[in-house]
Amino acid sequence: MPHDKTFGLDCPLPVGERKQVLLAHGGGGRLMHDLLDRCILPAFANPQLAARHDGAVLTAGNVRLAFTTDSYVVRPLFFPGGDIGTLAVNGAINDLAMCGARPAFLSAGLILEEGLPLDVLERIIGSMRRCALAAGVEVVTGDTKVVDKGKGDGVFINTAGIGVIEHGFTIAPASVRAGDAILLSGDLGRHGIAVMAAREGLEFESALESDCAPLAAPVLALLEAGLDVHCMRDLTRGGLATALVEIAEAAGVHLAVEEERIAVPESVCGACEILGFDPLYLANEGRFIVLLPGPQSGRALEILRRHQVSAGAAPIGQVAPGPAKMVTLGTRIGARRILDMLSGEQLPRIC
Amino acid sequence: MPHDKTFGLDCPLPVGERKQVLLAHGGGGRLMHDLLDRCILPAFANPQLAARHDGAVLTAGNVRLAFTTDSYVVRPLFFPGGDIGTLAVNGAINDLAMCGARPAFLSAGLILEEGLPLDVLERIIGSMRRCALAAGVEVVTGDTKVVDKGKGDGVFINTAGIGVIEHGFTIAPASVRAGDAILLSGDLGRHGIAVMAAREGLEFESALESDCAPLAAPVLALLEAGLDVHCMRDLTRGGLATALVEIAEAAGVHLAVEEERIAVPESVCGACEILGFDPLYLANEGRFIVLLPGPQSGRALEILRRHQVSAGAAPIGQVAPGPAKMVTLGTRIGARRILDMLSGEQLPRIC
Numbered sequence: 001m002p003h004d005k006t007f008g009l010d011c012p013l014p015v016g017e018r019k020q021v022l023l024a025h026g027g028g029g030r031l032m033h034d035l036l037d038r039c040i041l042p043a044f045a046n047p048q049l050a051a052r053h054d055g056a057v058l059t060a061g062n063v064r065l066a067f068t069t070d071s072y073v074v075r076p077l078f079f080p081g082g083d084i085g086t087l088a089v090n091g092a093i094n095d096l097a098m099c100g101a102r103p104a105f106l107s108a109g110l111i112l113e114e115g116l117p118l119d120v121l122e123r124i125i126g127s128m129r130r131c132a133l134a135a136g137v138e139v140v141t142g143d144t145k146v147v148d149k150g151k152g153d154g155v156f157i158n159t160a161g162i163g164v165i166e167h168g169f170t171i172a173p174a175s176v177r178a179g180d181a182i183l184l185s186g187d188l189g190r191h192g193i194a195v196m197a198a199r200e201g202l203e204f205e206s207a208l209e210s211d212c213a214p215l216a217a218p219v220l221a222l223l224e225a226g227l228d229v230h231c232m233r234d235l236t237r238g239g240l241a242t243a244l245v246e247i248a249e250a251a252g253v254h255l256a257v258e259e260e261r262i263a264v265p266e267s268v269c270g271a272c273e274i275l276g277f278d279p280l281y282l283a284n285e286g287r288f289i290v291l292l293p294g295p296q297s298g299r300a301l302e303i304l305r306r307h308q309v310s311a312g313a314a315p316i317g318q319v320a321p322g323p324a325k326m327v328t329l330g331t332r333i334g335a336r337r338i339l340d341m342l343s344g345e346q347l348p349r350i351c
Numbered sequence: 352m353p354h355d356k357t358f359g360l361d362c363p364l365p366v367g368e369r370k371q372v373l374l375a376h377g378g379g380g381r382l383m384h385d386l387l388d389r390c391i392l393p394a395f396a397n398p399q400l401a402a403r404h405d406g407a408v409l410t411a412g413n414v415r416l417a418f419t420t421d422s423y424v425v426r427p428l429f430f431p432g433g434d435i436g437t438l439a440v441n442g443a444i445n446d447l448a449m450c451g452a453r454p455a456f457l458s459a460g461l462i463l464e465e466g467l468p469l470d471v472l473e474r475i476i477g478s479m480r481r482c483a484l485a486a487g488v489e490v491v492t493g494d495t496k497v498v499d500k501g502k503g504d505g506v507f508i509n510t511a512g513i514g515v516i517e518h519g520f521t522i523a524p525a526s527v528r529a530g531d532a533i534l535l536s537g538d539l540g541r542h543g544i545a546v547m548a549a550r551e552g553l554e555f556e557s558a559l560e561s562d563c564a565p566l567a568a569p570v571l572a573l574l575e576a577g578l579d580v581h582c583m584r585d586l587t588r589g590g591l592a593t594a595l596v597e598i599a600e601a602a603g604v605h606l607a608v609e610e611e612r613i614a615v616p617e618s619v620c621g622a623c624e625i626l627g628f629d630p631l632y633l634a635n636e637g638r639f640i641v642l643l644p645g646p647q648s649g650r651a652l653e654i655l656r657r658h659q660v661s662a663g664a665a666p667i668g669q670v671a672p673g674p675a676k677m678v679t680l681g682t683r684i685g686a687r688r689i690l691d692m693l694s695g696e697q698l699p700r701i702c
Contacts (some may be wrong), residue, residue: 021467026497035495039473043480050489056491060458060515063412069458069511105409107420110511111462116372129394132595140399140407143421143509144386146377147700153502158460160420160511164411246444349498 008127024344028237031343052250053172054098054233057165064165071158075349077120079198081190081209084157085127087285087351090214092161093135094234097216098222098288100171101163103135110140113152122294124155135214137161167223173250175230180319181256181297183290185218186211186312187303188240189268192282196347197271206267209225213286220306225303227296234288236351241280241339243289244327247321257317257339258330280329281342294318373489375695382694396517403601404523405449405584408516410571417452422509426700428471430549432541432560434525435508436638438702441565443512444486445585449639451522451574452514454486455499459493459510462541475506488512508680512659518574524601526581531670532648533608534641536569536655537562537663539591540619543577543633548622559618564637569658576654585639587702592631592690595678608668608690616668630652630694631680634701644670 024031041049048056055068058311061124072088091105094102108128112121169175172210174220197204215234222229231251233243240262248255263270264279286309292300297315304313322328327339375382375646392400406419423439433441440457447454459479463472465682483490520526539563548555566585573580582602584594599606615623615630623630637660643651648666653663673679678690 019467019469021463021465021497023465023497023499026463026495032495039405039476044478044490044493046489046491047492048489056456056458058491058513060416060455060513061412061414063414065411065513067456067458067513068492069460069509071462071496073459073462073498105407105418107407107418107511109420109422109460109511111422111424111507112372112377113580114372114374118370118372121372125394132395136563138397138399139395140409141396141419142395142400144377144383145422145424145700146372146374147372147504147507150501151504153498156462156498156507158420158422158509158511160418160458160460160509162409162411162418162513164415209684215688219446349496 016102018163023348027345027348028242029342029344033341034207040268041207052093053263066096066099066163066165069093069158069160071156072193072351073156073349074351077124077154078200079193079210080207082212083127084126084155085124086131086158086212088157088159089128089131090212090285091161091351093137093214093216096161096163098232098234099163099165100167100169100219100229102220103137103161103166103216105162106132106137106139106159108139108146108157110315111152111156112144112146113154114120114146114149116154135216151321169229171229171232173231173247176247176251176253176291176319177230179294180230180291181294182255182317183297183300183304184240184262184314184316185310187263187265188284188287189264189279189282190273191266191285192328192347192350193271195350201235204267204271208267211284211286213309215288215309218310221303221307222290222300225299227292227300228270229290229292231291232288233285237283237345238341239281239283240289242340242341245341247291249325249326252324253319254322254324255317255327256320256330257327259313259332261316263312263314277346280339281346285351291319353405357437361522362378362563374699378696379593380693380695382475384580384692386687391653397619402523405446408450416702417447417450417514417516419446420511421446422507423702424504424700425506425546425702426504427549428505429690430561431545431558432680433563434475434478435506436475437482437563439508439510440479441563441636442702443510444488444565444567448570449583450514450516451520451570451580452516453571454488454514456513457483457488457490457510459490461495462503462507463495463497464499464505467502467505472506486567487508489556520580522580522582524582524598527579527598527602527604527642527670529670530645531581531642532645532666533606533668534648534655535591535613535667536639538614538616539635539638540615540623540630540633542636543698543701544573544619544622546701555601555618555622562635562637564660566637566639566660569655572658573641574649576650578651580641580643580658582642583639586635587695588634589692590632591640592636593692596692597625598642599678600676603675604670605673605675606668606678607673607681608678609673610683612665612667614663614665628697631690632697636702
């Protein structure tokens, strides 16, 4: 996510009541954007950061590369459908895929808390290994640090990734055009609810598993088919709503999406009703949106639906006339409301 | 450092008394090597990891790249001569330089503890910015996470780096040959003692500053001069002794070094005497060794001494006849003793 592809500052900050870091600063929402907008872009000004994409697109010699990083601090370490190791590998793969790159190489940096049982570490490394093998990426370099008991939380993992870009497209908000269709690759909210349930020890009627999965295969299939992919984004912290707002703001367009087209599993709906969450803001780890010319959406859906991870792909809206830098949602009851980012996150430490 | 370029496992571990992660597992010494040797290489087996170098050397298209990562957990965050931000940027630059690469792009992943004063974050980001500008590298992608108060320690930073390799050499232990000279770029121990003094609130007669600095300029100058650089290593966790043992073991050679050739500032010696540390194992953040054919050592020293960061370069020994995979030190009193790795680290969380 572009919003969390940077940090802070060297410049006046949202001060006053916010002179300390809050959990919400890590939530992917408006507070994090504030921090980044005011302070990071000025501190490390360069075109890659300014592009506000899921990763940086670089040129080395005659090769175009994507480069991305994320740290994982999910709590608990293990949850239905995955663990911090599957997140760390698939997350890097997905950020590279969102740049239209073929994921190739990963680094892994572990920060371990003194006293962590070694069998926990073994399970996590095993997960990383399996995910890397499954996706055909290599973990080529790494680092291990240990911090005193009480100064960490079991395991934090950073992965950085390098992917190779084999096409000539510029996949970024700047490429989005009027008339583009917005496709969503599947249903929403499984990861967020699965982690929350594991954390709080909740049980729901039907067991929910995280959607954590690699997205490179369907993305590369779209590109190989020659479709004019304008922009993509995976729907992690902040969920679908935040991703849409980010694109609308960066591209200066109006995005109109329809609630009835957005699939949410019944069990996610049920959990959201009980807990007061909005599924549009729940984190996913195996879902993305793609924006491309409207006339190509049929072909794109056909390709996406061939891949299990995006079998539930559906058109959910389009770049439409309307106020720029804004997202509107047509609701089931026929109203139209503005979608904005949350201030923080509904669920901290979700990835 | 190759020893910390990986993690753990999926395999039998040094169990028994060690079923939990110890601080010493992060120290860069024998315990960490045990963890990596038994478990990481098997888990992520590939030639890049097997090369046990400071970073991975990769090929993308027709370009050779170096790729490296390190997490920084130094305590305290600020110390004489630097802070966690200068370490994070210079550390990545130095690992790339040790691969003979021109550092180009960095990622930065921040893990912030809730409650961190924002002005502390500002200072650190300012340091990162200054170091990146000074070295001509760009921070092109990043990530920010926040963890609950008491689940972190202010700030942890991960940097990953990409460098471009513009020469045809294979710079790695495997290239080390009999007769190679071992050059050390400067005096030892400043970083370790500076951090320790800041942590413990100690004051020494003469103020010691960390040697934290970027090493790319002298390294690239050696390569541009056409010298046959066989291997390099920066002397971070575990210090000179550990770096030498790593190279001797990986290259299957005997390294003989002479104590009287190894410069240690008087103030470091004094601190070591009081505190019971051995300067050969102290961490440095702006020192490296280079191994290259003996006849080229005069020219190499001349080049190194032109750069302020390596103005104190000196020949300290050579690849000599003797038991393979072993390092011996000729002492000032004329004896010869074996240098081995420590089990852990004299000072945890030094970087």
